[in-house]
Amino acid sequence: MTAQLPPGLEIEKLDERIMTLNVGPQHPGSGHMRLIVKVDGDYIVSCDPDPGYVHRGEEKMAEYRNYITNIPHLERPVIHDSCNVLYPYCLGVEEILGLEVPERAKYLRVIASELNRCVYTQYWLAIYGIFLGHSTMFMWPAGDREFLIDALEKMTGARVTHAYFVPGGIRNDVPANFEDMVLRRVDYFEKRIKEYAAIFYDNPILISRTRDAGVLSREDAIRLGTTGSTLRASGVDFDLRTKEPYDVYEELDVKVNTLKAGDSYARSKIPWLDMLESCNIIRQAVQKMPKSGSVRVKLKPNPKGGNTEVYKRVESGRGSLGCYIVSDSKPEPYRVKMSVGSFRNLICMPYLLKGEKLGNMPAVYWSLNYWPVEADR
Amino acid sequence: MSTEETKPAAPAESKETKPVAKAEPKELPAFEKSISDKLEKKFGSKTTIEFVKPTRIRVKVNKENVLEVAKFIRDELHFDHAESVSGVDYPSKKEIEVVYHLGSYTDPDLAKQILTLVTSATREENPNPGNDSTRLPSLREIFYSVEFHERECFEMLGVFFEGHPDNRRLLLPEDWADLPPMRKDFKIKGR
Numbered sequence: 001m002t003a004q005l006p007p008g009l010e011i012e013k014l015d016e017r018i019m020t021l022n023v024g025p026q027h028p029g030s031g032h033m034r035l036i037v038k039v040d041g042d043y044i045v046s047c048d049p050d051p052g053y054v055h056r057g058e059e060k061m062a063e064y065r066n067y068i069t070n071i072p073h074l075e076r077p078v079i080h081d082s083c084n085v086l087y088p089y090c091l092g093v094e095e096i097l098g099l100e101v102p103e104r105a106k107y108l109r110v111i112a113s114e115l116n117r118c119v120y121t122q123y124w125l126a127i128y129g130i131f132l133g134h135s136t137m138f139m140w141p142a143g144d145r146e147f148l149i150d151a152l153e154k155m156t157g158a159r160v161t162h163a164y165f166v167p168g169g170i171r172n173d174v175p176a177n178f179e180d181m182v183l184r185r186v187d188y189f190e191k192r193i194k195e196y197a198a199i200f201y202d203n204p205i206l207i208s209r210t211r212d213a214g215v216l217s218r219e220d221a222i223r224l225g226t227t228g229s230t231l232r233a234s235g236v237d238f239d240l241r242t243k244e245p246y247d248v249y250e251e252l253d254v255k256v257n258t259l260k261a262g263d264s265y266a267r268s269k270i271p272w273l274d275m276l277e278s279c280n281i282i283r284q285a286v287q288k289m290p291k292s293g294s295v296r297v298k299l300k301p302n303p304k305g306g307n308t309e310v311y312k313r314v315e316s317g318r319g320s321l322g323c324y325i326v327s328d329s330k331p332e333p334y335r336v337k338m339s340v341g342s343f344r345n346l347i348c349m350p351y352l353l354k355g356e357k358l359g360n361m362p363a364v365y366w367s368l369n370y371w372p373v374e375a376d377r
Numbered sequence: 378m379s380t381e382e383t384k385p386a387a388p389a390e391s392k393e394t395k396p397v398a399k400a401e402p403k404e405l406p407a408f409e410k411s412i413s414d415k416l417e418k419k420f421g422s423k424t425t426i427e428f429v430k431p432t433r434i435r436v437k438v439n440k441e442n443v444l445e446v447a448k449f450i451r452d453e454l455h456f457d458h459a460e461s462v463s464g465v466d467y468p469s470k471k472e473i474e475v476v477y478h479l480g481s482y483t484d485p486d487l488a489k490q491i492l493t494l495v496t497s498a499t500r501e502e503n504p505n506p507g508n509d510s511t512r513l514p515s516l517r518e519i520f521y522s523v524e525f526h527e528r529e530c531f532e533m534l535g536v537f538f539e540g541h542p543d544n545r546r547l548l549l550p551e552d553w554a555d556l557p558p559m560r561k562d563f564k565i566k567g568r
Contacts, residue, residue: 051547055549231482236482337461343529347522
């Protein structure tokens, strides 16, 4: 009987000892996804992640729109990190159309993407804090990110969904007092996030909950193909901003943060260290940026590419983000595939949660820097 | 009311309307060429090197040889993980291409490189995912990281991966009864 049923719909025999729990998709502890967890007493025996509740078919939609009208919807997977999500797509389209980006636009792109990385990480940190029962850690990052959101609003014109990057540069130049404004905000922001160490990262309760929870060894991190903070917390020094520098990252001094422990504590600390590094990068970029010049190459309407394909990748808030574009000499791309960090880290979940206590689940799950909407696309 | 204030600022665009012509590099990049030469030397006509660009190599392999070539890429060329697995549907050629983008964390020389391993399966006009000839060997035994990517490819293109332990739906609903949505003959309504 079960043989005729499609995969995933087989009838399962009940067990006397093992209990199956559905965590999500409405439960706030999992975001917009479901984890089918089997528990024996308090311990997790197996975990089967079930994403797809926010699948919107971005890749299919991209095949129906031309290279320019694809911009506003391709940034939707992570609206808090919208510049970084759009970055590889723009780099890819530039290669297909053979565009040369003006120097000033390259620096402004780096500033926007670093600001966006901080904004995203603050949002993630707020959620991580509240799920560990630390409500101050929800309030502080949620409030502090507003400084940078305001800076981005002055820069791009929108609070979260910026649609700021376009193939060939950026949409608009920044206002006149931009440099002072962004430096003042970044200085204050850096002072604020340094205070998080005392309340959160040196907090003995946090340390006792996250240390040695969900340990991912260096070998397994490589074998599972993880990326971003998950990879760097396991001791692998891999950051595309230094390994495959795009735009002007080559001229900036970027320090890559790695930790060796590979547990939830290390994974939660790496994004915070990255935010401090982002502040340094923004300062360098503002200093080195050309003070005037064009910021966009003008495109013909409905530009067409040749018969070619590109794969471009950037380092986003959640790790390496790749965009594979196949062009067939039409105004619309033939195929757009986004290889996102969250989807690549999904494979860790069954692996890391096996053998953990059920109470440790939020600590391990959220430390993976997983964004359900991005993974589903 | 002055008209100066309501007038929008002049767009900050350069006057250049012509895209900058790309200079075609005459000689292939040396490091990438050495990698593709190793593949050619070992497998000869079994593999087709489709292009060698700076930091990107594309290799096409028949599905009969893909496991052997993938093993060589992992053990001898030190590419250790898959970044993405994309399926591309070509109705005119009656095939579905599956594209593996492979990268390396362990070898610092290869950090920039992406090796694109391409294989293809026959395309059925009336697909019955899992029960027709659209089949490929799974690379999960060689690159563990392809597990979820291949599951996505199975549901989106209907390519069944033989030897994959978990050929199930991932992102689509369990009761999806239409065509695999990333195929070209699946049309969005109203378009």
